[in-house]
Amino acid sequence: MSFSTLGLSNEIIRAVTERGYTEPTPIQMQAIPAVLLGKDLLAGAQTGTGKTASFTLPLLHRLSSDKSKGTANGYPPIRALILTPTRELAAQVEESVREYGKYLKLNSMVIFGGVSIHLQKQRLKGRVDILVATPGRLLDHVHQGTVNLSQIEVLVLDEADRMLDMGFINDIRRILALLPKQRQNLLFFATFSDKIKALAAGLLNHPTMIEVARRNVTADTIAQKVYQVDRDKKRQLLAHLIRRDSWYQVLVFTRTKYGADRLVKQLGEDRIQALAIHGNKSQPARTNALTKFKNGSLQVLVATDIAARGLDISELPHVVNFDLPNVPEDYVHRIGRTGRAGASGEAVSLVCVDEQHLLTDIEKLIDLRLPKEVVAGFSPNPDIKAEPIPNGRQERTKAGGEKRPARSIASPQISTKRKVAPPATNGDRSSRSRRSAKGDR
Template sequence: MTTFKELQLIEPIQKALEAQGYETPTPIQQQAIPHVLQGKDLFGCAQTGTGKTAAFAIPILQQLALRETEKGKRKISTLILTPTRELATQIEENFQEYGKNLDLRTAVIFGGVNQNNQVKRLQNGVDILVATPGRLLDLISQKYISLAHIEIFVLDEADRMLDMGFIHDVKKLLTIIPKKRQTLFFSATMPDSILSLANSILTNPVKVEVTPASTTAETIKQSVYFIDKDNKNLLLLDNLRKDIDDSVLVFTRTKHGADKIVKFLEKNNVKSAAIHGNKSQNARQRALDNFKTKEIKVLVATDIAARGIDIDNLLYVINYDLPNIPETYVHRIGRSGRAGAKGIAISYCNYEEKAYLKDIQKITGIQVPVIENHPYPMEVFVVEKKEQKARPPRSQQASNKPKEKVSQKPKSSERSNKPKRNRI
C-alpha cells in the first residue's frame, strides 16, 4: 500500500500531513498527486468525500514551495474557483493545514460579507487565492485583484458550478487568466456539458476517475423509513433520542422546511441550527463552527451545503426529505463516510417520494434496506395534491373587475326599468 512518503513530498509537507494523522493517500490522491507535481493538466472525476481537496492542494503547495520567488510584493499565482462560500472556506483551511510549514500566503474571498477584510488581506500579498465567482469578478472590476500571473488554475466542483448558473462567470474568468497555465478540473459527475467545458479549457489532460459517477461509498450504511409526511418530525425526534448518540447532519428540500425543523427541535430541547441561502454568511459560519465543536447536536441544511460542508468524522446523515435528483442523494450522504471512514445514512420517504427513491436506487445500483418496525408506519398512500385557490363564481368575478374610470353611457338599469325578455 502506497504511503505519502512514497509520493516524493518535501519534508515540510510530510510533517504537516503527519500532524494531521495522514499516512496513506486515498485513491484520488495517489493517482492525482504525481501528475500534478509534473505540471500536467488533470481531469478528476471523484465523488464527494474521497479526499479530492488534498489531491490538488498538496502538489500545488509543493510546486509553489520549490519555485524561484521574485522579490517584492507577492502575486497571485494559483487560483482555486469553487461554487459556494462553505466550500471555499474549507479549501482555504486545508491549504493552511498542509502548508503551515511553508512560506506561502493563502486567502479566501466570497460574497455575502463586507469586502474590507478580504481586500486588506489581498493588499498584503497572496500566493494562493480561493474564491467564489461573483466576489472574484467584483474585486477584479475594482482593481483589487490581478490574475495576470496565474500559473495554476483549479476549477473545483465544476458540475455544481454549472448547476448554480456560474458558467458565464467561469467563461469570463477564462478570458482573463493567462492561457499558458496548468489547469486542474474536478467534477463529481460527467454529463455532456461538463465534458464539453473540460475539453475547452484543458490541454492534453490526464484523466483520473476513482469511482463511477453517482455511486455511494461502500463504507456508508444506508437505510430508509417509509413514513407519512406529518410524522417525520416525530420520527426524527425518536431517532435522535434513541438511536443517534452523536452529531447528525439533516438535509431538507427547502429553506422554510429547515427553519421549521430547527424550531421543532429547539422546542423539544435538542440543540440545533439551520444553514441555507437565506442565512447571512456570519450566521452560516457560526452554525457550522458550533456543529464542528459539538455545541449543537443537529445541523439542518439545504442542498446548497451538500458539497460545501466538510466535517471530520461525521457519522450520521439524515435525509428528512428525499431529493428529486438522484445525484444529490449521493452528495448528501457523502458528507459521512469520508476518506474511507464509516458512515450511516438514514432517509425518510413518504408516499410521494417513493418515485425519488426508485430513481436513487436505479442510479446508485443499491437497494436501500427498509426499516420495517417503527412507531410511525406509512398510512397515506396517495400523492398529495397542491391546494389551489377556489375561483369565485363568474358573477362575482365580473363584480370584482376594476371599474372604468369614465363611463359615457348610463348603466343598463338607468336606461330602462322594463323587464328583459327571455331569449330563445
C-alpha cells in the same frame, strides 16, 4: 506507498504527517504525480476520498519550488487560483492550504460573499500566492480593480460539477478570459456529466483523466436505510429516532430554506437543539452553526443542498434526508458527508408517498435497492395519496439564496488518457447587480 514516495518536499511531508496522514488515498496516488509533472488534469472521485489534498499538496510543492516574478506595482503576483461553488468549501480548502503549507514561505487567502469586501481589499494589497474564491465575489473584486489574475500559473476548479449545476458557467467563462493562456488547469468533479465534458473540452489541454471509483456511486462505508412514513409524521419520526438511538451529531437535509427553519423550530419544541444553515442565513450565523456542530456542542444541523458539498466533518456518524432531493445525484453528495476517509457512517431517508418516484430515481442512479423499514407507531396510511412535487432540477441556489435555473452547454468530446485506480474582462454588471446580497458571491 507513503507520501514521501510521491516527490513532495520534506516541509510538506512534515505538515501532512502532523495531521495524522501517512498513506495517500487512491486519488492522491494518481493525481499528485500528474500535477507535479505540470499536466492538465480531469479527476473524478467520490466525496470523502482525500480530493482536496490531491491538488493542494502538489500545488504547494510547485509554487514553493519556483520563484515568483514581481508585478509592476512591486507586489508578488497571485500565482494560483482555486474556485469553489460555496463559502463553506472555500473556507475548508483554504484552511487545508494553510495547514499543509505551514512550513513554506507561501501566503494564501480566501474570499467569498456575505462578509465585508473592504477587509478583503486590504488583505489583497499584501502578498497572496494562492487565492481561494467563490466566482461571484472574485468578479466583484475584478470589477473594482482590487485583484489581478494576469499571472496565474495554476487554476483549480473544485467541485466543478456543482458549480455548473448552480449556474456559475457564465461567471467561470468571464474569469477564464482574465487568465493567461499558458497555465496548468486542474478540474475536479464528483459526478460526471455532459456539461463536465464540455467544460473540460474548452479548458483542458490533453488532460490526464483519473477516476478512482465508478461514477455516481455511494461509499461502501455508509449504511443506507429508508424509513417509510406519512409526510406529516416525518418530524415526529425524526425526533423519535434521535432519542431512541441516542444520535448525538446529526446532519439533516431539507428541500427548502423555509422547511429547514420550520424543522429547527419544531425540533426545539421537542427539546432537541438544532440550527439551520442555508442561503438566507448571514455568513456569521452559518459559521457559528457549523462551528458548534463540528465541536459537538450542537446536536442537529439542518441544511439545504448548499451544504451537500463542502462540509468536512470528521467522523460524522449520521446523515438524514428529511426530504429526498429532486436531483438523484444530490443524494450521493448529501450522504457523502458521512463515511469519509474510510470511517463508517449511517444515512437515513424519511420517505413519504409523494417521494416514491424520487426514491426510484435514486436507486436507479446508484444501482442499489435500499432497505426499507417501518417504525411502530409511524406506519404510513395507505389511504393517503401522493401529491405532486415540482419536476426537473430542484431549486438551485448560488450557494446562498437566489434561485438559479440549471443551464446547459454543448458537449463535444475530449481526448484523455484514462487511468483507473483499484476499487477501494468585466462582466455584465446589470445582471450581477440583481443578485441577492445574501447569496454566495
